Amino acid sequence: MTSIAKCSVALFALLCATMPALxxxxxxxxxxxxxxxxxxIEKDAGSHGWKPESLSALRSHQPTPRSLAEAEGGNGVDFTDALDSLDRARTANRAGDIAACSREIAHARAILR
Incomplete structure (x- = not known):
């Protein structure tokens, strides 16, 4: 068997082994x-009118979903909670805990409603 054929077979076996995990x-x-x-978050951020620039903005730091959620009043707390739920969902997914991941996603989606 040529080395290209061996590599192809090895790659195929590796891909087949990872399919159930995904x-x-x-x-x-x-x-x-x-x-x-x-x-x-973007929609909510634009609905409150102009606000003074934060120190991070003055230092040319790019906004993130979390920084926008924290800067907004009212819904900002809920959005931060939803972002925390998604962080916990990612952690559960990496650990293979699909039930916890699904619960955290459901919690985040409930906040979006």
Missing amino acids: AGSCADDIAQTQAQLDLA
């Missing part, structure tokens, strides 16, 4: 919920 993952749900949350 099937139970909730990474897609996390990504979808994060996108929905980012959109909600």
Whole structure:
């Protein structure tokens, strides 16, 4: 067998071995919920009118979803809680705890409603 054929067979075996691990993952749900949350944060950030620039903005730091959620009043606390839930979901997903991951995603989505 040539070395190219051996590499192809090894790569195929490796991909087949990882398929079941990805099937139970909730990474897609996390990504979808994060996108929905980012959109909600952006929409909320523009709805309160102008505010003074923060020290981070004056230092040319780029805003993140978390910094926008913390800067906003009212819904900002809820959005921060949803971001915390998604962080816990990512941790549970890496640990293979799909039930905890699903619970945290459900909590984040409930905040978005």
